[in-house]
Amino acid sequence: TQLLEQSPQFLSIQEGENLTVYCNSSSVFSSLQWYRQEPGEGPVLLVTVVTGGEVKKLKRLTFQFGDARKDSSLHITAAQPGDTGLYLCAGEKVRTGANNLFFGTGTRLTVIP
Amino acid sequence: GAGVSQSPRYKVAKRGQDVALRCDPISGHVSLFWYQQALGQGPEFLTYFQNEAQLDKSGLPSDRFFAERPEGSVSTLKIQRTQQEDSAVYLCASSLWEEAGNTIYFGEGSWLTVV
Structure with a gap:
């Protein structure tokens, strides 16, 4: 069970386009x-x-953290083929004696030349 | 090297076989984490060490999974009687301290396939 949901799960865009990935x-x-x-x-x-x-x-x-610290977004301007990859958000919870990273479900981005 | 090193990089195990995965964290790093990443998914937390102390093992999926870090540096993740659902990438990560916002460095992972 993953605490963070990312959307979209898959994204395929043309070079030069803008995109936003959400993490909630x-x-x-x-x-x-x-x-x-x-x-x-x-x-x-x-x-x-x-x-x-x-x-x-x-x-x-451009990365933004929500006011309530529950969500975040990643915006890419003028995407390039080199941006292709799996983008993961991860929230950190600090507890006594340990800190844990909880990863999102991931967004697989493909930028087509 | 300067990064987190994992071995083996690739392992094919027959169902029922025991496997051991090794992690060499960055020298001097206090915190060490193990994550499991299934194909197409984000990594899921398995266990956490602060030096040699295993402070959190809540993510270990069953008692077939065991991790240790006896001298506070190298860690081993052992999986007994492997099953097909254990097939995944096992990622090790380390950080200098346990403070919030501290940078965590990941190794390249050990790719386990159980056949």
């Missing part, structure tokens, strides 16, 4: 992280957002 939960998280995973590799961290309402930009990628 009914749980509150201390931070929200976005990862990209290439085939045969482990997830690689793109960004961490900590404050409700926070917006971070990484070149053509």
Whole structure:
């Protein structure tokens, strides 16, 4: 059972188009992280957002953390074939003696040249 | 190397066989995590170590799964009497501290196929 639902699950777009991926939960998280995973590799961290309402930009990628810290979005402007991959959001819950990352269901993006 | 190293990268096991998956975290990292990732899914938490202490094993799917980190560095995930539903990528990750927002680094994973 995964606490975070991502949508869409699959996305295929033409080079140059914009897209948004959503990550939703009914749980509150201390931070929200976005990862990209290439085939045969482990997830690689793109960004961490900590404050409700926070917006971070990484070149053509814009990440937003919801005000209530339950949801997040990733917006890509002018997508390029190099953006192709599996995008994962992960919410962090801090408990005494441990911190856990709960991953979303993933969005597989294909950018067609 | 400087990253999290896992071995073997690929393992094919016959149903009923025992397997052991090894993780070498980044040197000095206190926290170590194991995740299971089924095909087309996001990783799911299995267990967490802080140094040699296994503080959370709530994600282990059955008593056939066992993990250890006896000296607080290298960790081994053992699966006994493997079944087909155990086929997945097993990801190990480590982080320097256990504080919130700390960066977690993933290995490339061990791909297990049970036939």
